[in-house]
Amino acid sequence: MKEETINWELVNSLGYKRANRLRKIEHVLASCPLGITPEDLCDKIGLQGRARIRTLQNDLNELRSLYTCQWITSAPYRLELRGGDLAFPEAEFHTKDRKQLNSICRLIAFFDGAIPIRDFLKVSLGDVDAALNDMSENIDIPTTISELRYIKDIYDAIENKVPIDMIYPRINGGRRFILSPYMLKRFNGKWFVLGRISEENPFDWTVIPLAAIEMMSPNMDNVKYSPAKNYELQSLKNKIRRYYSNVLGFYVPTNETDKAKVSRELNPDKLQIEEVKLKVNKQIIRFLKENPIHSTQNIKGDTGEVTLKLVLNPLLKQKLLGFGADLEVVSPISLRNELYNVAQQMLTLYAK
Numbered sequence: 001m002k003e004e005t006i007n008w009e010l011v012n013s014l015g016y017k018r019a020n021r022l023r024k025i026e027h028v029l030a031s032c033p034l035g036i037t038p039e040d041l042c043d044k045i046g047l048q049g050r051a052r053i054r055t056l057q058n059d060l061n062e063l064r065s066l067y068t069c070q071w072i073t074s075a076p077y078r079l080e081l082r083g084g085d086l087a088f089p090e091a092e093f094h095t096k097d098r099k100q101l102n103s104i105c106r107l108i109a110f111f112d113g114a115i116p117i118r119d120f121l122k123v124s125l126g127d128v129d130a131a132l133n134d135m136s137e138n139i140d141i142p143t144t145i146s147e148l149r150y151i152k153d154i155y156d157a158i159e160n161k162v163p164i165d166m167i168y169p170r171i172n173g174g175r176r177f178i179l180s181p182y183m184l185k186r187f188n189g190k191w192f193v194l195g196r197i198s199e200e201n202p203f204d205w206t207v208i209p210l211a212a213i214e215m216m217s218p219n220m221d222n223v224k225y226s227p228a229k230n231y232e233l234q235s236l237k238n239k240i241r242r243y244y245s246n247v248l249g250f251y252v253p254t255n256e257t258d259k260a261k262v263s264r265e266l267n268p269d270k271l272q273i274e275e276v277k278l279k280v281n282k283q284i285i286r287f288l289k290e291n292p293i294h295s296t297q298n299i300k301g302d303t304g305e306v307t308l309k310l311v312l313n314p315l316l317k318q319k320l321l322g323f324g325a326d327l328e329v330v331s332p333i334s335l336r337n338e339l340y341n342v343a344q345q346m347l348t349l350y351a352k
Contacts, residue, residue, distance in 0.1 A: 005069035006085050021045070022063050023088040025056075026079070030086065035076035063087065147191045147210040154193050154210075157181050157218070161225040161233070163198065167215040168208050171197070176215070179208070180225045182237055187249055194240060198223055204266040205240060207250040243268040248294050249315045271311055274332055278306040281326040293319060317342075 014022070024045040028036065036044075042052045049055070064072055066087040071080045157164050158181050166179050178198035182205060185192050191210040196202055227233050243266055244250065252271065256262045280288065282304050289299060294316075296309040310316065312335055320327060321339060329336040 005067070005082075006087050007066050007068060010066050011087050018062075019088075021059060022066070025059055025063055026086060026088050029072065029077060029079035033078070035073070035078035037076050041077060150193075150210050150213055150216050151184065151191065153216065153218075154181050154184060158183065161228075163219040163223045163225050165215070165217050165219050166208070166213060168213055170212075171206070171208070172199075174214075178219050178221070178223050179206075182233070182240065185244075185250075192250065196226055198226065201264055203264050204236070239266075239268060243271070246271060246273045246296065246310045248310060248313060248319065251313050251315060252311055253313055273309055274312055274335070276308040276310070276312075276316075276332065276335065277330040278308070278320075279328040279330055280304050280306055280323070284323070284326045 011019070025041070028041055028044045038053050038056055042048075042056055047056055060072055060077065069082045070086065071082065072078070073080065154164070156162075161180075163178050163180050165176055167174065167176050171177055179193070179195045180198065181193050181195035183194050185194060193208050193210060194205050195208075196205050227236060246268075252266075254262055282302060285299060285302060285304065288297065288306065293306075294308050294310050298307045300306070312332075317335070317339060320329060321342060329339055
């Protein structure tokens with residue numbers, strides 16, 4: 001059980017005026033880590049009168065009585081943070097910090113726990129390192145350093161609808177381009193940013209892996225974020241979600257060999273969605289229930305019959321092959337034949 005570092009019973013028993021006075025004092029002390037003189041502290045909290053120093057000393061003694069861990073030194077007064085809480089923790093943060101903390105809470109839910117906490121907090125709390133060490137003992141955060149470098153800036157750009165400059169080797173010949181970012185998504189332990197490139201006749205959106213980004217910075221050319229209207233942006237985000245709801249990963253094959261002729265419109269209603277019927281070994285049914293191949297997966301009781309409804313892409317084929325003899329593709333026949341040919345090639349390799 002966590003050891004309390006504040007006497008919360010005493011804190012809760014304070015009247016409004018007393019609590020407000022002590023809150024102001026703690027706020028000033030927390031913002032002056034090098035210490036502050038009695039006179040300056042009185043000025044900052046608005047304490048006046050000939051006996052103000054004596055009044056301040058009484059207030060400090062009362063504040064000290066609330067602590068079981070922190071301590072306030074003699075003049076010049078300095079609040080020594082020894083871990084744990086403050087009596088009035090909200091006093092430590094300014095309005096700007098509150099907004100940042102709100103973003104952190106949203107990020108925690110959005111990023112499924114893979115949060116670069118140190119980069120987001122950017123405060124000098126003595127127990128940050130200890131907290132991170134404790135967390136790493138109990139949870140594996142698979143986000144890589146190259147991804148952490150950009151996550152916060154991309155998230156801020158999405159929140160504020162600001163274009164960003166970027167260099168990604170496979171786009172624009174490895175030269176700088178401008179991206180209006182829409183969302184961050186995670187797949188197979190990797191982070192991707194989805195957004196629209198500022199160019200003539202762009203795709204509705206482009207998917208870029210964060211780990212492969214070579215450079216990124218806010219755009220300084222006054223390029224406008226696209227789309228600018230909130231309802232258009234929300235409609236586009238809904239379109240993106242619908243598009244990938246029937247895709248494993250982000251790759252959608254096209255039969256067009258000429259890249260210039262590939263449609264720039266990415267329409268979820270035009271995707272070639274197939275119903276894939278599988279027959280699986282009953283011993284892996286539990287595994288599939290806990291680790292679905294795709295969100296559209298449907299398992300019919302304990303019969304071993306499994307159906308999926310999605311676009312056929314190389315990633316799906318690799319995943320199905322990964323189950324080896326525990327999984328058989330029943331239909332479509334084109335997919336069954338393709339995996340059969342791959343299995344034959346594998347057999348030839350291992351028969352040598």
